[in-house]
Amino acid sequence: MRPKTIQLLLAGLIPTAQAQSCPDYSSYAQARHEPFSSGKHALSSARPAPACRTFNSTTVESLLTNTSAAIADPDLARLFTNTYPNTLDTAIRWRGRSSTNPDEELAFLITGDIDAMWLRDSANQLQSYLAVLEPDATSPSNSTKPAPENTIASLFRGVINLQARYLVTAPFCNAFQPPPESGLAPAANPAAASDSVFPPYDAAKVFECKYELDSLAAFLQLSADYFEATHDAAFFGRFSWLRAVRAVLDTAGAMTAGTYGPGGEVVGSAYVFTRLTTRATETLVNDGAGSPVRETGMVRSAFRPSDDATTFQFLVPANMMFARYLASASLIVEGLGDKAPQGLAEEMVAFSARIREGVTKYGIVPVVGGNGSVETVYAYEVDGFGSAALMDDANVPSLLAAPVFGYLANTDPVYQRTRRGLLSPEGNPYFMKGSAINGIGGPHVGPGMAWPMASIVRILTSEDDDEIVKVLRELLSSTDGLGLMHESVNSNNPSQWTRQWFSWANGLFGQMILDLHFRKPHILRQSFQ
Template sequence: MKGPYLVLLSLVPRLGAHGSVLGDPTGPCPDYSSYAYEKHEPLSKGRFQLAYQRPAPRCRKFPLAEVDETIATMKRTIRDPDLFRLFENCFPNTLDTAITWKGLAAKASETDEDEELTYITTGDINAMWLRDSANQLSSYRTLLRPNASTSSLASLFRGTINLQSRYLLSAPHCNAFHPPPESSLLTPFALALSPAATDIFSPLPPPSAGVYECKFELDSLAAFLQLSHEYHSTTHDTSFFSSSRTWLRAVTTLLDTASALTGGTYLPDGRVAPPGYIFQRSTTSASETLSNSGMGAPVKGGTGMVRSAFRPSDDACVFPLFVPGNMMLARYLGACAGIVEAMAGEVRAGVERYGRVQHRGFGKVYAYEVDGFGGVNVMDDANIPSLLAAPMFRYMDRNDPIYQNTRRFILSRDNPYYMVGPVLNGTGGPHVGPGMAWPMSLIVRILTTDDDTEIVDSLRQLLSSTAGLGLMHEAVNTHRATSWTRQWFSWANGLFGQMILDLKQRKPHLLERSYQ
């Protein structure tokens, strides 16, 4: 679980965008973990009276003029005061609060060029997840422009790609990491709190890897490729990748790691194959550890798909062939370079052969997880990558007939993790449990539909789900908006902003109406 280490790790000082401690000589800035629990004025003028949750300008970790300009433009575009307040709070949240350190890598020699590094925390958890950090920056890709300045958005992307490259090289099976040594943020006390110190997993990363948690999640690898692709396709900056000390080696490590996990549990002669990855944890929650002495459920080899031990929710997979993660990997392997197109084709072929199943009520749909033997888990989870989100990362078109069948299933009570109630109707998952819908799932629903009625209904639900705090929570009780998890979930906040900007392009008339 992500939460138990928050309080003690919050004792580690937080640094600003350029390596300086936040705050001014008159006193420190408030800890946003506490700040996000409180309602700050001025409240919005709508019926929900949503709080203003941006830190004071002097306390914003990475001020960016383009973000403030976008907010000013959207104030003229969004007519509903509550909807604008949500955008105003959520869109800048990662830059305002989660860019915990930015600086330069230590040089191995005098001839080394300066290498930018960016350390991004998830929000209320003082660690950097590969998946979260990639998606947190992805919310700003429409503002990304070529720029060599270290105070630019492009620099944030480059620094994050560089740091993720370092993490992948040192511990490619791990999902979350401590700050780099250059930041001076990491204390021996904080390092000793890492779950990796007590978990049993293999292969072990070296002590210098700075691992916070080592759950192998296939989408962590895909997220690194996603971030690299988004930077390159937007800026066309090929020199960054050619000059990087680590990027190409990280891609090679990624491919080796994924390839090693395409085999099955059993060898041709019936013996058990070396597992490639194991994970065990002493826990009272079944979703926090793997069965079969840490190997997970048996899986058939030769499917073309890559095994995943955990889902993007950090919950253990029931069946190891996690379909949305394979979809995402296939998409970004194919997008990044010709060197990996062959593997992308194999993974996609595996998804299409083994990941499709016949549902008695919805026809042909995509399963959430399979094992290649015929074992199938038909559901969806709110965390991205999900089946619902497949068109978002362009694995398929949103009008694909099998996707539409799958979508109808996901948004029905036949999906065991579709939650309903007067507050929210959306997908949840075992990470928080039944009765708790994730606002993220409604944001994805909006991003993957052209139906105005569906979008309007989802926006209204999101407006009513924040308990007046004006931020996107991780999960909300479908019958009681005041019962929620995670007051500061930066990825979900950014995704909300990304969705509003998407509506500005696709459905501007929906931003001109009242949601009161």
């Protein structure tokens, strides 16, 4: 048996007799498997056998069947059935209960081919299943009966509880090791061996400690998603959620400070990170404090959602997302009533408002339009001193994705101007143009490599049928016949790609198909042959 299969067996996710035949999905995802789809792309069947899947949901299987029936193109139907359940099929590494409280559900989700749990990735991986998230028949928060074990809601609760534990333990960190209860060994991260980080962290609990504002936002997003679908406020008062929210607010609050005090003195950063590396995006300038910033009301982020270092630390899309979900999560606090600390909800709403004011004042910048006129757009990063990065990165939160996470409507005029620039090589240095796929990439993989994730977001933010169809065709031809979404694809050669097993991108593709099924069903009735 392969090592990962052994660990899944020990975790109780695969019965002993069946584990012998379960492949390592890292290898499985790199090969083609019959039956192939009947279209011109002959896409592989990429799902593991039911007995080898890490979470089986009859609700998700029904949704797959019903939605696939509405997709006319055989390649598109296969790509949907491969990608949408990928997190459930392959990435639920362990589920169980806390050793200190048997009522507290825990769930450890890996990103795919990296054996660690990112706050951002795990939140987005579960967001794919919002369409089937509903309250359990007997809410464990309001009953003495045991919580249901095999529902999508139980999976959400398990991830929320584990993320809360992580944030209470190391709120500046982004990726974490399996909990002790799982019996899984911590994963090695050779890249972090030379890291010098303040505040320090425990490597037995933390896989990597890059401070990313979107990681804090992702926890609030996941919490708000669960609450909006289930109205189960009581759950959030039972375990560590309120302590985690306090940690999030304190961490973000500390990162609103500018570099200089009123007398010009240098104010020490609450977070410092250096790494011995040959890649500039893997460490921070100024001895780990990052580029100087002026206090703006926004929150600094040392790293982007790509895990690359920021150029200017006020990462606008991360601030947008954090502001949006601070306000949404405040409704959970209100729902807890006197079980929540007095004034906490109001603090969250006020913090959200300050960030929005900062984004509007400093994050919207003038650019020269194609006809020589001056127009305003959102910058990707700013420093408050007038410097701005005019670009976008494929990873969410991005400027392109601002309507997807609900910061603004896709009809917003500043957003529309920004979007036009981001989707052109003239307006975005990381827009990759080519014969195979045209889309946004980023410095994480480098020039020439477009990310399917950004193309999916492009569809989610478009009302133009022609644009949607064009981008769908490119995505269909981008998988190298493997039938899965890759991290990045050479814009001129779809056989050159990175990451064979990237569960977040797979789930996001499935989300996009569900969105089209309800928003533009006629597109799914088209042939892409």
